[in-house]
Amino acid sequence: MRILVVEDERELAGLLNGALERAGFAVDGATSCASALDYLRVATYDVAVLDLGLPDGDGMSLLRHLRKDGSALPVLILTARDAPEDRVLGLNAGADDYLVKPFHMPELVARLRALLRRPNAALGVTLTLGNLLLDTSTRQVQVDGVDVSLSVRETSMLELLLRQQGTVVTRAVMEQRLYSFDVQLGSNALEVLVHRLRRRLQDVGATVGIHTLRGVGYLLSEAR
C-alpha cells in the first residue's frame, strides 16, 4: 500500500514516515502543497495523510483541488485545529477522516487501514476480531478456523459490527443497512436478531462480545 504524507513539521514527518513504514506502508513524504501535487502527478497512491497548515497554502485548498479533478484518493486530515467548524469544513471539502494532533500512531494506522477497507478501495476483505473471522466475499464466518453457519441477516449484522469494531453502530444505521424498504420492521426486530447472533457466537466459543447501549446501538469488542 503506497501512502503520501503531506506534513511540513520535519520532526513529526520523520517520525510519522518511520512509523508508517514499520506498519507496512510504502511512504512518500511531501512538505508543501506544491511538492504534494508533484508527487500526486507522477505516482498513484492508495491513501494520503494531509496536514492543513502548510507553508505555501492551506491543505484544505489542496484537497478541494484534488476533488475537483475527480480524484477519489482516500484522504485523512491530520491537524491541530479541532474546532467543530474546522472538522465540518474538512469533511465537506472531501476528507474521508479527520484526526486531531497529537495522536497515537496505532490509531492513525488503524484509521488508515479502515479507509483502505472501504468498499471502493478493495473488495473481498477478511474481517477479524479475536478468534472470529468473516470473509466478506464468500460470506463465510469462522471461529478458530471452524465454519459457523449463520443466517444471511446475522452475517450482515456481524459484518457491520466487525467493520466498525470497537465503535458503536447505531440502531438507525443497522435498520437502514439490514432491512429493505418493503420489510415491515417490528419494534424489537433488531433486539431479536442481536440476541440470536449473540447466543450463536457464545455457543461456538467466539472470544467477542456484542455490547448493548440501550437506546443507542451496539458495539462489538473482544471479550476481556
Added chain:
Amino acid sequence: MRWSRRRLIQPRAAGWSLSVRLAWRLSLFVVVAMLLSAGAVAWRTVATVHDLDDAALQQQVRVVADNLPPASADDAPLKLPADVVAPFRASDADNVFMVYGQTGRLLATSDGPTAADAAPFLPTPLHEGLFRVPAVTGDQQGMVGYVLPAGNRWVVVLQGREQADVLADSLMEHFLFGAVWILLPLGCAMVVVSLVTLRRGLRPLTDASAAAASVGPSHPGLRLPVADLPREVTPLVLAVNAALARLEQTIEAQRVFMAEAAHGLRTPLAVLTARLDSLGDIPEVEGLRRDADRMTRLVGQLLRMARLESLPLDVTEPVDLRVVAVEAITDLAPLGLLHGVNLALLGAEGRVPARGNHAALVLAVTNLIENAIGYAPSESVVEVELTAPGQIAVMDRGPGVAPEHRDRILRPFERGPAARAGGAGLGLAIVAQIAAAHGGTLMMEPRPGGGSCFVLQLSSAARAFGDGARTA
C-alpha cells in the same frame, strides 16, 4: 461577547410610529387650515357687506337731507315729501330717519318709538359719523346709524344690522360646506401621499433590519444593505456597518489567534507522542505516554475553554437533542467499556428538537458522560435521559457530590475530592460555559438510590422552539 438572535430581533418595535405621528399631525394641520381659511373668508365677506351697508346708510341720509324743507326759525316739526318718507315707513322699523333741530329737538321721524329708544345712544354733541345702537331698541341685532349735518339741523338714519349678519351666516354656511368638499379630499390625499412616501422611503430599512437579524457568529461578514436608503438614515446604517466590521475584525483576530495557539501547543505534543509511540512497548515509556496524554487532554480543554470564552457561539441552529446524546454516547462507549461502565440512552424515541449549537452541545454531553464514567463504579450503567424539552440529564451511580462542593466543582481547575487522577478540572466548567452560552444552566442533584445527576438545561427560548416543533 455572546450573540443570540433573540437580542437582535425585536419582534414588535416599541416606541412611537413615524407614520401614525405624521398622519395625526397632517390631519390636525388640514383641519386647522380649513377652519382658518373659512374664518378668514367669512370675516372678509362680513366686513365687505358692512361697508356696503354703511354706503347705503350714507346715501339714505343724503336723500333725507336733500329733501329737507327750508329751515324754520322756531324748530317747528317738519313735513318731508311723501316719496321720501314712504320707503322708511314700509321698512317696518328696519330703516328709520330722524331730523333734529339745533337745540336737539326732534323735528321729524319715520317711526316715533324707535327714535325715542335710540335717542340715548346718539353721539353727544351731535357730529357727523357712524354710531351704533345696541339691541335694547327692540331690534334684536342692534342698529347702526349715521349722523349728517344739514345746515343747522342734523339728519340721522338708523338701519337694522339684520340683513348683513344673516347674509354673513348663510355665506359662512355655504362656504364651509363648499370648502369641506374641496379641502377634505385634498387633506386626505395629502395624508395618504405622505404616508406612502414615508413607507416607500423606509422600505429599505425593513430589508436592513432583516439583514441585521441574520448577522451572527456564523455570518460575521454580513453587512446591512445601503442601496436605496434615504439620505436621512444612511449615516445610521453606515455606522452600524462600521461597528460590524470592527466586531468581525476582532472575532477574526481571535479566531486566528486560537488556531495559532492550537497549532503552537499541539505540534510539540504531537512530536512527543509520536516519539514515545516509536519507542515501542517498554514499561518506562508507558508512564511517559500517560503523562503526554494527560498534557494533551489539558491543552485540548484549555483551548476549548479559551475558544468558548473568546469566540461567539452560534446557538440558533435547529438541533436534535436525541442526535446530540447519541453522538456523545457513541464517542464515549469505548472509554466506558474500558472502565467496565455501560452507557444507555433513556427517554422517548423520535426527534427532540431545540435550538442551539450542535457541536458545543455534543461536547457538553461528552464531558458530562466522561465525568460520570470517571466516578461510576465498575459494572454500573451511566444513563443519559432526555427528561424534559430542552433538557439532558446524565446520571451515574458514583459517590455523588457533597452539597458543599456543588458550586466549587463548576469552576475551572476545581476538582471534587473523589476526582480521579489525570483530570484537569475543566470538563464541568466547559459544560457550564456551554450551558450559559445557550442561556441555560448546568444543575447538579443527588440521585435517588445513590450517585449524582447532572442536568443540562437550555434556555426557555430553545425549549419553546422544541415545544412548537413537536406539536407542529
